Amino acid sequence: MAADRIEKHALLDAPLERVWDALSDSAKFGTWFGMDVDGPFVEGATISGQINETQVDADIAEKQRPHVGAPVTLWIVAVEPLRRLAFRWNPLPGGEFADLTTLVEFTLSEQDGGTLIDIVESGFDALPDEHRDGTFSGNSEGWAIQTQLIGKYLALNPAQ
Amino acid sequence: MIATEASASVFDALGDPHRLHMVIRLCDAGPCSTLQVAQSISLSRQAATKHLEVLQTVGIVTSSKRGRERIWTVEPQPLTAAGDYLNALSRRWDSALERLKAFVET
Numbered sequence: 001m002a003a004d005r006i007e008k009h010a011l012l013d014a015p016l017e018r019v020w021d022a023l024s025d026s027a028k029f030g031t032w033f034g035m036d037v038d039g040p041f042v043e044g045a046t047i048s049g050q051i052n053e054t055q056v057d058a059d060i061a062e063k064q065r066p067h068v069g070a071p072v073t074l075w076i077v078a079v080e081p082l083r084r085l086a087f088r089w090n091p092l093p094g095g096e097f098a099d100l101t102t103l104v105e106f107t108l109s110e111q112d113g114g115t116l117i118d119i120v121e122s123g124f125d126a127l128p129d130e131h132r133d134g135t136f137s138g139n140s141e142g143w144a145i146q147t148q149l150i151g152k153y154l155a156l157n158p159a160q
Numbered sequence: 161m162i163a164t165e166a167s168a169s170v171f172d173a174l175g176d177p178h179r180l181h182m183v184i185r186l187c188d189a190g191p192c193s194t195l196q197v198a199q200s201i202s203l204s205r206q207a208a209t210k211h212l213e214v215l216q217t218v219g220i221v222t223s224s225k226r227g228r229e230r231i232w233t234v235e236p237q238p239l240t241a242a243g244d245y246l247n248a249l250s251r252r253w254d255s256a257l258e259r260l261k262a263f264v265e266t
Contacts, residue, residue, distance in 0.1 A: 008253045014264040022264050032263040033256055091249055117260070119253055 005122040012115045016108055019115040020082045023106055035072060041085065047074040075101070083108060091121070170238050173218045178203060179211045183220060186234040193229040 012019055022028045026037045026047065037049040049072040078086040086105040102123040109116045174180050178201060185200045186192060192200070198208035212232055215221045219238045223230045 006250045006253060008250075008257055010257045010261065012261055012264055019260075019264050022260060028263070032259040034259075115264075117257070119257070121249070121253065 005120060008119040010117050011111060012117060014115055016082060016110050016115045019108055019117060023085050023108075024079060024081070037074070041074075041076050041079055041087075043076055043079045045076045047076060047087075048072075049074060077103065078105075169218045170220060173214055173220060176211070176214075178207075179215055182208070182211060183215065183234060183239075186221060186232060191231050191233040193226075193231055195229070197232060 022032065024041055026039065026041045029035070029041070030037045030049065030052070034052050035049045036052050037047050039045060039047050041047065051068055051070045051072060072089060075088040076086075077088060078084055084105065084107050086103060088101045088103050090100065091102045102121050105118075105120045105122075107118040107120075174183065181201045182197055185197060189196075189200075194205055194209055194212065197212065198205045201208075203211070209230075212221060212223070216223060219235055221232050221234055223232050225231070
Protein backbone atom coordinates (compact mmCIF):
# COMPACT_ATOMS: atom_id res chain seq x y z
CA MET A 1 0.00 0.00 0.00
CA ALA A 2 1.57 3.28 -1.09
CA ALA A 3 1.73 5.73 1.78
CA ASP A 4 0.92 9.09 0.39
CA ARG A 5 -0.08 9.06 -3.24
CA ILE A 6 -1.90 7.31 -6.03
CA GLU A 7 -0.39 7.59 -9.52
CA LYS A 8 -2.04 6.56 -12.76
CA HIS A 9 -0.99 6.82 -16.37
CA ALA A 10 -2.83 6.03 -19.56
CA LEU A 11 -2.30 6.56 -23.26
CA LEU A 12 -5.51 7.81 -24.82
CA ASP A 13 -6.16 7.41 -28.50
CA ALA A 14 -7.44 10.94 -28.92
CA PRO A 15 -5.90 14.33 -29.70
CA LEU A 16 -4.66 16.36 -26.77
CA GLU A 17 -7.19 19.14 -27.41
CA ARG A 18 -10.04 16.69 -27.07
CA VAL A 19 -8.71 15.21 -23.83
CA TRP A 20 -8.14 18.68 -22.41
CA ASP A 21 -11.70 19.60 -23.31
CA ALA A 22 -13.02 16.50 -21.51
CA LEU A 23 -11.03 17.46 -18.42
CA SER A 24 -11.35 21.20 -18.27
CA ASP A 25 -14.98 21.59 -19.34
CA SER A 26 -16.59 20.92 -15.98
CA ALA A 27 -19.82 19.60 -17.50
CA LYS A 28 -17.88 17.10 -19.62
CA PHE A 29 -15.71 16.15 -16.65
CA GLY A 30 -18.90 15.44 -14.74
CA THR A 31 -20.24 13.26 -17.54
CA TRP A 32 -17.42 10.73 -17.49
CA PHE A 33 -16.53 11.03 -13.82
CA GLY A 34 -20.10 10.70 -12.60
CA MET A 35 -20.65 14.06 -10.94
CA ASP A 36 -22.96 17.03 -11.39
CA VAL A 37 -21.11 20.33 -11.07
CA ASP A 38 -22.38 23.88 -10.62
CA GLY A 39 -19.79 25.96 -12.46
CA PRO A 40 -16.76 26.12 -14.75
CA PHE A 41 -13.27 25.08 -13.68
CA VAL A 42 -11.49 28.38 -13.12
CA GLU A 43 -8.33 28.76 -11.05
CA GLY A 44 -9.29 29.72 -7.51
CA ALA A 45 -12.94 28.72 -7.91
CA THR A 46 -14.79 26.52 -5.46
CA ILE A 47 -17.07 24.12 -7.28
CA SER A 48 -19.97 22.38 -5.60
CA GLY A 49 -20.87 19.06 -7.10
CA GLN A 50 -22.96 16.01 -6.42
CA ILE A 51 -22.06 12.42 -7.12
CA ASN A 52 -24.13 11.02 -9.96
CA GLU A 53 -24.12 7.58 -11.48
CA THR A 54 -21.82 7.18 -14.40
CA GLN A 55 -23.46 5.84 -17.52
CA VAL A 56 -20.32 4.08 -18.67
CA ASP A 57 -19.50 1.43 -16.09
CA ALA A 58 -22.14 -0.72 -14.38
CA ASP A 59 -19.88 -1.79 -11.50
CA ILE A 60 -18.92 1.74 -10.69
CA ALA A 61 -22.49 2.93 -11.06
CA GLU A 62 -23.52 0.35 -8.48
CA LYS A 63 -20.80 1.49 -6.08
CA GLN A 64 -21.76 5.10 -6.63
CA ARG A 65 -25.45 4.43 -6.08
CA PRO A 66 -25.38 4.73 -2.27
CA HIS A 67 -23.51 8.01 -2.71
CA VAL A 68 -25.68 9.55 -5.42
CA GLY A 69 -26.49 13.06 -4.33
CA ALA A 70 -23.52 13.12 -1.95
CA PRO A 71 -21.99 16.59 -2.02
CA VAL A 72 -18.49 17.00 -3.39
CA THR A 73 -16.47 20.19 -3.24
CA LEU A 74 -13.64 20.84 -5.67
CA TRP A 75 -11.21 23.64 -4.93
CA ILE A 76 -9.65 24.45 -8.30
CA VAL A 77 -5.91 24.93 -7.85
CA ALA A 78 -4.59 25.22 -11.41
CA VAL A 79 -5.96 25.41 -14.93
CA GLU A 80 -3.05 25.50 -17.38
CA PRO A 81 -4.61 25.14 -20.86
CA LEU A 82 -3.74 21.92 -22.72
CA ARG A 83 -1.32 20.89 -19.99
CA ARG A 84 -2.46 20.64 -16.40
CA LEU A 85 -5.60 20.67 -14.28
CA ALA A 86 -5.36 20.46 -10.49
CA PHE A 87 -7.89 20.57 -7.70
CA ARG A 88 -8.16 19.67 -4.06
CA TRP A 89 -11.06 17.65 -2.81
CA ASN A 90 -12.18 15.55 0.08
CA PRO A 91 -11.48 11.95 -0.91
CA LEU A 92 -13.47 10.19 1.81
CA PRO A 93 -17.04 10.52 3.02
CA GLY A 94 -17.90 10.97 6.66
CA GLY A 95 -17.45 13.75 9.19
CA GLU A 96 -14.30 12.14 10.58
CA PHE A 97 -12.52 12.97 7.36
CA ALA A 98 -13.99 16.40 6.68
CA ASP A 99 -10.60 18.05 7.07
CA LEU A 100 -8.63 15.63 4.98
CA THR A 101 -8.13 16.94 1.46
CA THR A 102 -5.97 15.53 -1.27
CA LEU A 103 -4.51 17.21 -4.33
CA VAL A 104 -5.56 15.71 -7.65
CA GLU A 105 -3.42 16.65 -10.65
CA PHE A 106 -4.01 15.75 -14.28
CA THR A 107 -1.10 16.35 -16.65
CA LEU A 108 -1.32 15.88 -20.41
CA SER A 109 1.34 15.42 -23.07
CA GLU A 110 1.35 14.27 -26.67
CA GLN A 111 2.73 10.80 -27.27
CA ASP A 112 2.68 8.41 -30.22
CA GLY A 113 -0.07 10.36 -31.95
CA GLY A 114 -2.27 10.15 -28.87
CA THR A 115 -2.37 11.77 -25.47
CA LEU A 116 -0.59 10.59 -22.36
CA ILE A 117 -2.48 11.43 -19.19
CA ASP A 118 -0.90 11.31 -15.74
CA ILE A 119 -3.11 11.44 -12.69
CA VAL A 120 -1.57 11.95 -9.26
CA GLU A 121 -3.64 12.12 -6.09
CA SER A 122 -1.42 13.04 -3.16
CA GLY A 123 -1.59 14.07 0.47
CA PHE A 124 -3.16 11.05 2.14
CA ASP A 125 -0.74 11.16 5.04
CA ALA A 126 -1.34 14.78 5.91
CA LEU A 127 -4.09 16.48 7.81
CA PRO A 128 -4.09 20.26 7.99
CA ASP A 129 -1.65 21.42 10.65
CA GLU A 130 -4.30 23.25 12.63
CA HIS A 131 -5.93 19.91 13.45
CA ARG A 132 -2.88 18.02 14.55
CA ASP A 133 -3.31 19.05 18.17
CA GLY A 134 -7.06 19.23 18.13
CA THR A 135 -9.91 16.78 18.16
CA PHE A 136 -8.64 15.06 15.04
CA SER A 137 -5.34 13.96 16.53
CA GLY A 138 -6.67 10.44 17.03
CA ASN A 139 -7.61 10.20 13.41
CA SER A 140 -4.50 11.83 12.02
CA GLU A 141 -2.53 9.09 13.74
CA GLY A 142 -5.09 6.64 12.55
CA TRP A 143 -3.77 6.45 9.02
CA ALA A 144 -0.34 5.28 10.07
CA ILE A 145 -1.73 3.09 12.81
CA GLN A 146 -4.12 1.34 10.48
CA THR A 147 -1.25 0.37 8.25
CA GLN A 148 0.66 -1.08 11.19
CA LEU A 149 -2.40 -2.93 12.42
CA ILE A 150 -3.11 -4.48 9.06
CA GLY A 151 0.52 -5.46 8.65
CA LYS A 152 0.48 -6.99 12.10
CA TYR A 153 -2.71 -8.88 11.46
CA LEU A 154 -1.70 -10.16 8.05
CA ALA A 155 1.69 -11.27 9.40
CA LEU A 156 -0.16 -13.40 11.95
CA ASN A 157 -2.70 -14.65 9.45
CA PRO A 158 -0.81 -15.15 6.21
CA ALA A 159 -3.71 -17.08 4.71
CA GLN A 160 -6.05 -14.07 4.88
CA MET B 161 -16.87 8.01 -3.09
CA ILE B 162 -16.25 4.32 -2.82
CA ALA B 163 -14.82 4.17 0.69
CA THR B 164 -17.57 3.03 2.99
CA GLU B 165 -19.17 4.63 6.01
CA ALA B 166 -18.26 1.39 7.79
CA SER B 167 -14.59 2.21 7.34
CA ALA B 168 -15.19 5.59 8.89
CA SER B 169 -16.72 3.99 11.99
CA VAL B 170 -13.80 1.56 12.25
CA PHE B 171 -11.39 4.49 12.23
CA ASP B 172 -13.59 6.21 14.75
CA ALA B 173 -13.62 3.22 17.10
CA LEU B 174 -9.85 2.93 16.85
CA GLY B 175 -9.44 6.64 17.52
CA ASP B 176 -9.51 5.86 21.24
CA PRO B 177 -6.04 4.79 22.45
CA HIS B 178 -7.43 2.21 24.89
CA ARG B 179 -9.43 0.52 22.17
CA LEU B 180 -6.52 0.69 19.76
CA HIS B 181 -4.26 -1.03 22.27
CA MET B 182 -6.91 -3.65 22.91
CA VAL B 183 -7.03 -4.50 19.23
CA ILE B 184 -3.24 -4.64 19.02
CA ARG B 185 -3.23 -6.90 22.10
CA LEU B 186 -5.84 -9.20 20.54
CA CYS B 187 -3.91 -9.27 17.26
CA ASP B 188 -0.70 -10.14 19.09
CA ALA B 189 -2.00 -12.62 21.62
CA GLY B 190 -4.99 -14.13 19.86
CA PRO B 191 -8.33 -14.59 21.64
CA CYS B 192 -8.33 -13.26 25.21
CA SER B 193 -10.76 -13.08 28.11
CA THR B 194 -12.10 -9.74 29.28
CA LEU B 195 -9.83 -9.94 32.31
CA GLN B 196 -6.73 -10.65 30.21
CA VAL B 197 -7.49 -7.69 27.97
CA ALA B 198 -8.15 -5.44 30.96
CA GLN B 199 -4.92 -6.46 32.69
CA SER B 200 -2.83 -6.04 29.56
CA ILE B 201 -3.64 -2.35 29.38
CA SER B 202 -4.24 -1.66 33.09
CA LEU B 203 -7.95 -0.96 32.92
CA SER B 204 -10.74 -2.10 35.20
CA ARG B 205 -12.72 -5.06 33.94
CA GLN B 206 -15.78 -2.83 33.73
CA ALA B 207 -14.03 -0.17 31.62
CA ALA B 208 -12.51 -2.84 29.39
CA THR B 209 -15.93 -4.40 28.82
CA LYS B 210 -17.32 -1.03 27.75
CA HIS B 211 -14.54 -0.48 25.22
CA LEU B 212 -14.73 -4.04 23.90
CA GLU B 213 -18.45 -3.63 23.35
CA VAL B 214 -17.81 -0.50 21.27
CA LEU B 215 -15.37 -2.53 19.16
CA GLN B 216 -17.93 -5.31 18.87
CA THR B 217 -20.58 -2.85 17.66
CA VAL B 218 -18.48 -1.86 14.64
CA GLY B 219 -17.50 -5.48 14.03
CA ILE B 220 -13.79 -5.30 14.86
CA VAL B 221 -14.10 -7.95 17.59
CA THR B 222 -16.53 -10.73 18.41
CA SER B 223 -17.10 -12.44 21.74
CA SER B 224 -18.10 -15.88 22.87
CA LYS B 225 -18.77 -17.42 26.27
CA ARG B 226 -16.36 -19.86 27.82
CA GLY B 227 -17.61 -20.84 31.25
CA ARG B 228 -18.09 -17.58 33.11
CA GLU B 229 -15.63 -15.71 30.90
CA ARG B 230 -16.21 -13.79 27.70
CA ILE B 231 -13.54 -14.49 25.11
CA TRP B 232 -12.76 -11.76 22.60
CA THR B 233 -11.44 -12.34 19.09
CA VAL B 234 -10.35 -9.87 16.40
CA GLU B 235 -12.28 -9.99 13.14
CA PRO B 236 -9.97 -9.29 10.19
CA GLN B 237 -12.56 -8.19 7.65
CA PRO B 238 -13.43 -4.68 8.90
CA LEU B 239 -9.76 -3.95 9.55
CA THR B 240 -8.75 -5.12 6.12
CA ALA B 241 -11.60 -3.16 4.56
CA ALA B 242 -10.57 0.00 6.37
CA GLY B 243 -6.94 -0.53 5.50
CA ASP B 244 -7.94 -1.06 1.93
CA TYR B 245 -9.24 2.45 1.43
CA LEU B 246 -6.24 3.50 -0.65
CA ASN B 247 -6.70 0.50 -2.89
CA ALA B 248 -10.35 1.40 -3.27
CA LEU B 249 -9.46 4.97 -4.12
CA SER B 250 -6.80 3.70 -6.49
CA ARG B 251 -9.36 1.52 -8.26
CA ARG B 252 -11.63 4.54 -8.48
CA TRP B 253 -9.04 6.20 -10.69
CA ASP B 254 -8.59 3.05 -12.78
CA SER B 255 -12.25 3.05 -13.60
CA ALA B 256 -12.41 6.83 -13.99
CA LEU B 257 -9.61 6.52 -16.55
CA GLU B 258 -11.53 3.84 -18.40
CA ARG B 259 -14.55 6.11 -18.52
CA LEU B 260 -12.45 9.04 -19.71
CA LYS B 261 -10.96 6.78 -22.38
CA ALA B 262 -14.42 5.75 -23.54
CA PHE B 263 -15.50 9.38 -23.51
CA VAL B 264 -12.66 10.81 -25.60
CA GLU B 265 -12.07 7.88 -27.94
CA THR B 266 -15.61 7.60 -29.31
